[in-house]
Amino acid sequence: MSPAPADPPPADLPPEQPEPRFERPASSPRPRGHVGSRPPTYDAEPTALPLADPDDLDDLVADTVLDGARYGACTLRAVSVRGDSARYRGEPRRDSLLTARFGTGERALLLVAMATGARATPGAHRAAAEACHWIGRAVGRSHARLVEDIRAGRRGDLKSGLHRLTDRSLGKLRASAAEQGVAPEEYAAGLRCLLLSADPECRTRVFFGVGPGGLFRLRDGEWQDIEPQVPEVKGEPVVGFGSPPAETPEGDRLTMDLGIPTPPSPYEPAPEPPREPFRFRTSVARPGDTLLVCSGGLADPLRGEPELGDYLAERWSRPEPPGLAAFLADSQVRVKGYADDRTAAAVWEA
Numbered sequence: 001m002s003p004a005p006a007d008p009p010p011a012d013l014p015p016e017q018p019e020p021r022f023e024r025p026a027s028s029p030r031p032r033g034h035v036g037s038r039p040p041t042y043d044a045e046p047t048a049l050p051l052a053d054p055d056d057l058d059d060l061v062a063d064t065v066l067d068g069a070r071y072g073a074c075t076l077r078a079v080s081v082r083g084d085s086a087r088y089r090g091e092p093r094r095d096s097l098l099t100a101r102f103g104t105g106e107r108a109l110l111l112v113a114m115a116t117g118a119r120a121t122p123g124a125h126r127a128a129a130e131a132c133h134w135i136g137r138a139v140g141r142s143h144a145r146l147v148e149d150i151r152a153g154r155r156g157d158l159k160s161g162l163h164r165l166t167d168r169s170l171g172k173l174r175a176s177a178a179e180q181g182v183a184p185e186e187y188a189a190g191l192r193c194l195l196l197s198a199d200p201e202c203r204t205r206v207f208f209g210v211g212p213g214g215l216f217r218l219r220d221g222e223w224q225d226i227e228p229q230v231p232e233v234k235g236e237p238v239v240g241f242g243s244p245p246a247e248t249p250e251g252d253r254l255t256m257d258l259g260i261p262t263p264p265s266p267y268e269p270a271p272e273p274p275r276e277p278f279r280f281r282t283s284v285a286r287p288g289d290t291l292l293v294c295s296g297g298l299a300d301p302l303r304g305e306p307e308l309g310d311y312l313a314e315r316w317s318r319p320e321p322p323g324l325a326a327f328l329a330d331s332q333v334r335v336k337g338y339a340d341d342r343t344a345a346a347v348w349e350a
Contacts, residue, residue, distance in 0.1 A: 034334040035307040040084060042339060044332075048090030061092045061125050067099045068324050071110060072200035074285070077327040078112055078345040083297055085339035094119070095295050095341035096128035096189075098136050101198075102143035108198035109143040109150075111136060112345040115189040116211065116295050123180070123187055130176060131189040134169035139195070150197050150204050159280045162208045166191065166278060170210065190276065194293045194345055203285040205347065207293060210276035214299025217283070218290035221317050223302070223309050228279040290316050291347045297340035298331065305335045321348035 034040055046063055053059060065080045080097035094117040102109045115131040117124025139146065142165065149158045170191065177187035190211020197204065207215050207228075217224045285291065294302075301308050315322065315330050322330060331344050 034336070035311055036305055036335050038336045040334045040336045040339070042084035042088045044084075044334065046082065046087040048088065050090055050092040059126065061096075061129075063087070063093065064328070065097050066324050066328055067097070068327070069099070069101070069110070071101075071108065071196065071198040072106070073203060073287075073350045074196060075321040075348040075350070076110065076112070076196070076345065077321065077324065077348075079328050079331045080114065080343040081328070081332055081341065083339050083341040084334065086341065092125040093341050094124040094128060095297065095343040096125065096132045097343050097345075098132035099345075100136055100140065102140045103147065103198075106197075106199040107144075107147055109139070109147045110196040110198060111139050112194040112196075112293065113139075113191065114193075114213075114293070114295055114343040114345065115191045116213075116297075116341070116343070117189050118186060121186045123182070124189075127173060127176075127187045128189045131169065131173055131191050134172045135166065135191060135193060138165040138169055139193075146195065147197060150195065150206060151199060151202050153204060155282050158206060158282065159208075162193075162206070162280065163278045166208065166210060170275075190295075192279075192293055192295065194291075194347070196347065203349070204282055205285055205291055206280075206282050208278070208280045210278055212296045212299070214292070214294045214296070214302060215281065216292040216294075216299075216302065218292065218313055218316055219286065219288070221313055223313055225303070226281065226283065227299075228281045230277045230279065285347075285349045287349055289349045291349075292344060293346075294344040295340075295342065297338070297342040298344050300340070301335040301338040304338070308333060308335055316346065316348075 033044055050060065063082045067076075067078045069076045076099070078097060078099050080093065080095050082093040085091075086093060096115045096117075098111070098113040100111045100113075102111065113132045113135050115128035117126070117128040121127075142161070146158070146161070149161070170188075173188065174184045177184045180187065190209070190213065192209035192211065192213045193207070195206040195208075213227075214225070215227045217226050283291070302312075311333060312330060315326075327346070331342055
């Protein structure tokens, strides 16, 4: 019996490869749920959905809207979140947010518009959305001229032009109130807007609007409140402003008050509620700045609770802007006593 053939020499085996290792990225501190000495009254998460009309489902408003972009030298983050009180009571978000780009390339114009409807009125969310729609349409149609004015630094032209566009947009809101048969103050909205050029060489940022809210700048780790101040009305009455005087300078009454209501004149428009003053500011950004435009729901706790400002300053002064999820979490850090909707747009400068 012949011996069995020897086994062939083993083929060269590849060197043993080490198993791949997956390293967990360094974790950053988790966003805080609230700041201040006491926890907020309401739950942190939504409780009740707003009531829906089966024949008007387009009227529904999402609890949260989140957006972002990067153009030129800036990174944009924008968010609108239903407030704790509205989440608990099943009310719709009264704040509305619009982010839009008009044009292309370095001649593009970025618009962020936010509006807040009147408190305790059934159509507040519709009025806010309509205000954003009208100003977006007006800015979009004029974007080429606005871009040129921003890049050329024509502050006077910008102020007068944006004031005119804002008045027209809010005038359409008053007309809509009349069509619905409601008082103008019940279908009204505060409006705050930010314009950004996509040109990386242009660092002029333009804010305009009417109504309460906040405009802040984070520079070198410190918050600056740069909200435009509205001058107080002082001095003697002027023609076309306010109510006519009841007396002459000598003290004589101009008319006799017999307690009889005066019928409306066909030649005079019906009296309107006092209009909010127009607010406008241009600022030149520096590398490392963060500009924040927000509704009253965030501006009020920022001004009223220093711990919130300190916390956001630390979070937003880091080398890189936060991602969308992180920005949403930061914007929702709660403070007891402040439960309104929050809408904010922040711009990080490279």
